[in-house]
Amino acid sequence: MVKRFDVRQQTGFVTMAILCFVLLYLPIVTLVVYAFNNNDSLSIWKGFSLRWFHVAWNNTLVIESSIRSFQIASVAAILATVAATMAALATTRTRPYPGLTFKYAVINQPLMVPEIVTAVALLIVFSRIKIWTGYSGLGYLIAAHTAFCVPFAYLPIRARLENMDLSLETAASDLYATPSRTFRHVTFPLLWPGILAGLMLAFVVSLDDVVITEFIKSGGQDTLPTYMLGQIRRGVTPEVNAISTVFLALSVGIVTVFFFVSRKRT
Amino acid sequence: MLRATQPAIEARGVTRLFAGTGQNAIRALDNVSVSISENEFFTLLGPSGCGKTTLLRLIAGFDFPTAGEILLHGQDIAQLPPYKRPVNTVFQSYALFPHMTVAENIGFGLKMLGKPKAFIDARVDAMLRLVHMEALRNRRTSQISGGQQQRVALARALAPQPKVLLLDEPLSALDYKLRKEMQIELKRLQHETGITFIFVTHDQEEALTMSDRIAVMSAGRIRQVGTPGDIYGRPAERFVANFIGETNFLTAAITVTGDCKVRATLQSGATIDATVAEGFQPNGSATIVVRPEHARLISGAGDLSGTVDNIVYFGTDTNIHVHLDGGEAFTVRQQNARSASCGFQRGDRVGISIGNNVAQVLRD
Numbered sequence: 267m268v269k270r271f272d273v274r275q276q277t278g279f280v281t282m283a284i285l286c287f288v289l290l291y292l293p294i295v296t297l298v299v300y301a302f303n304n305n306d307s308l309s310i311w312k313g314f315s316l317r318w319f320h321v322a323w324n325n326t327l328v329i330e331s332s333i334r335s336f337q338i339a340s341v342a343a344i345l346a347t348v349a350a351t352m353a354a355l356a357t358t359r360t361r362p363y364p365g366l367t368f369k370y371a372v373i374n375q376p377l378m379v380p381e382i383v384t385a386v387a388l389l390i391v392f393s394r395i396k397i398w399t400g401y402s403g404l405g406y407l408i409a410a411h412t413a414f415c416v417p418f419a420y421l422p423i424r425a426r427l428e429n430m431d432l433s434l435e436t437a438a439s440d441l442y443a444t445p446s447r448t449f450r451h452v453t454f455p456l457l458w459p460g461i462l463a464g465l466m467l468a469f470v471v472s473l474d475d476v477v478i479t480e481f482i483k484s485g486g487q488d489t490l491p492t493y494m495l496g497q498i499r500r501g502v503t504p505e506v507n508a509i510s511t512v513f514l515a516l517s518v519g520i521v522t523v524f525f526f527v528s529r530k531r532t
Numbered sequence: 533m534l535r536a537t538q539p540a541i542e543a544r545g546v547t548r549l550f551a552g553t554g555q556n557a558i559r560a561l562d563n564v565s566v567s568i569s570e571n572e573f574f575t576l577l578g579p580s581g582c583g584k585t586t587l588l589r590l591i592a593g594f595d596f597p598t599a600g601e602i603l604l605h606g607q608d609i610a611q612l613p614p615y616k617r618p619v620n621t622v623f624q625s626y627a628l629f630p631h632m633t634v635a636e637n638i639g640f641g642l643k644m645l646g647k648p649k650a651f652i653d654a655r656v657d658a659m660l661r662l663v664h665m666e667a668l669r670n671r672r673t674s675q676i677s678g679g680q681q682q683r684v685a686l687a688r689a690l691a692p693q694p695k696v697l698l699l700d701e702p703l704s705a706l707d708y709k710l711r712k713e714m715q716i717e718l719k720r721l722q723h724e725t726g727i728t729f730i731f732v733t734h735d736q737e738e739a740l741t742m743s744d745r746i747a748v749m750s751a752g753r754i755r756q757v758g759t760p761g762d763i764y765g766r767p768a769e770r771f772v773a774n775f776i777g778e779t780n781f782l783t784a785a786i787t788v789t790g791d792c793k794v795r796a797t798l799q800s801g802a803t804i805d806a807t808v809a810e811g812f813q814p815n816g817s818a819t820i821v822v823r824p825e826h827a828r829l830i831s832g833a834g835d836l837s838g839t840v841d842n843i844v845y846f847g848t849d850t851n852i853h854v855h856l857d858g859g860e861a862f863t864v865r866q867q868n869a870r871s872a873s874c875g876f877q878r879g880d881r882v883g884i885s886i887g888n889n890v891a892q893v894l895r896d
Contacts, residue, residue, distance in 0.1 A: 431625065433625050434627050434629060436594055436614075436623075437621070437627035438640070439593075439594075439613065440592060440593075440594075440614050440621045440689075441688070441689075442616075442644040442692065443640075447644060451640075451644075452629060455631045456631055
């Protein structure tokens with residue numbers, strides 16, 4: 267019998283797999299474990315306690331920056347998803363034409379341009395606008411986050427649209443549905459899991475951002491990640507672990523919810 | 533029957549050009565004119581790329597003609613969007629909405645037309661009964677078989693009671709037995725609903741068994757329109773004769789002997805009486821066609837004579853390939869009797885008898 271090639275039987279496969287998982291998850295496991303450390307030190311274990319969770323909870327700066335993070339991420343993710351949905355419809359519901367690839371590149375620009383370049387560019391532009399308008403609210407952060415979230419929302423939505431049978435929309439129009447009703451009754455319900463995936467991805471990416479936020483935030487506009495960055499500069503306590511752990515739990519929760527919602531819909 | 537004289541659908545000089553990859557535009561439809569009567573089962577038959585689906589899409593409103601008119605009961609609908617035409621389509625891929633139940637799919641058109649819910653429910657029930665799918669009312673379309681999806685697609689397109697139902701190769705995804713069943717089912721539905729059916733297929737057998745009339749298409753033109761008997765028995769040109777069924781083509785010198793009657797003289801000097809389509813004046817040399825089953829093999833002298841070249845048995849019939857004395861190949865088809873042998877052997881000298889009204893002169 268001819269032996270089939272099976273990557274799992276290659277020498278070193280198991281070692282490699284274990285190594286990868288250790289590298290991926292050991293740091294996170296360590297972080298979570300030490301969040302429950304009853305000590306001021308990050309690395310010396312002194313027994314289980316929820317002490318640092320209490321500390322973080324009672325730290326108004328943590329709570330304020332968390333709320334700010336969620337505000338920015340929610341608004342930016344929704345705006346980015348709306349823009350991405352429209353872009354995805356425009357780029358898939360058309361015959362391929364010269365220049366379409368260029369449009370993909372333009373839409374996905376934030377994935378290719380180094381974040382630090384975008385950050386500096388936005389800093390310069392926004393400081394100008396600040397001088398002209400005198401406005402210095404959260405709008406700048408929301409605008410910046412929306413911009414770099416668009417490609418993350420765009421990719422799953424476009425993938426979903428490309429897998430959708432175009433004849434479904436044709437069938438709807440054949441059955442007396444106007445273009446807007448076709449969108450409402452057929453395209454949108456079928457696109458919904460993709461939109462949800464885009465929304466979640468955009469939300470998580472925005473929640474996570476440090477570089478751009480650090481550059482363009484005004485005083486008192488720390489998000490949770492930039493607040494943590496500031497804390498670490500001043501010396502670290504397991505409070506950062508505790509915050510990170512809650513952050514992690516929330517992210518996992520969001521992704522899990524999405525996973526089940528999207529599976530149910532397809 | 534006031535409207536009996538007015539066709540349900542009429543295409544007048546319809547042309548559809550597609551921008552080609554080079555400088556040449558593709559002529560998907562080239563000045564096509566056809567008239568389809570009320571309550572007719574009309575088939576557009578042709579090989580892929582002949583323009584049959586393009587014509588269907590123009591009637592449905594998914595595409596618009598470059599030139600020409602499409603009339604529905606005398607009114608030009610060529611520029612109306614699909615949702616404003618009382619015409620529904622059964623798609624090749626069925627295109628059932630996967631996020632809706634069977635009943636929601638069937639009721640979709642009526643819902644879009646703004647019919648009251650009670651009316652829609654009653655109509656959906658009637659449609660489910662019509663296609664024998666009552667038990668699957670609340671199933672998802674992904675939970676039913678291909679044949680059942682086909683029925684739902686039919687019910688969905690029939691529910692709004694369209695003036696014309698378009699069917700785009702709807703049976704091509706089904707296996708042989710199911711396809712045979714659905715052919716009969718479609719005929720029944722057409723009869724029961726009284727709706728004009730326009731059916732697109734590349735399957736000649738399907739076209740012959742189901743249609744009231746057939747339009748044979750190739751290269752963006754309609755080559756011949758007629759009843760299945762006309763198309764099969766009286767093909768007007770080589771393409772039609774070749775595309776539908778097996779045929780013997782013979783080159784012959786033609787002498788006109790009467791009204792639509794000619795005498796054809798073959799290479800060997802043998803002569804056959806042949807008919808000509810009305811309005812066609814052949815002169816000199818032409819191609820004549822004889823269907824294999826319209827010729828009879830005999831042991832003595834016949835209209836033609838030759839030597840048996842090969843005998844091919846396939847169940848109901850046997851094809852006997854004969855090498856004619858003039859050099860041409862000729863096939864005779866005989867229905868098999870209870871005894872398996874056809875009574876001839878390779879190398880036998882045979883005669884071929886061709887009855888009256890069998891050979892036909894082609895317009896090339």
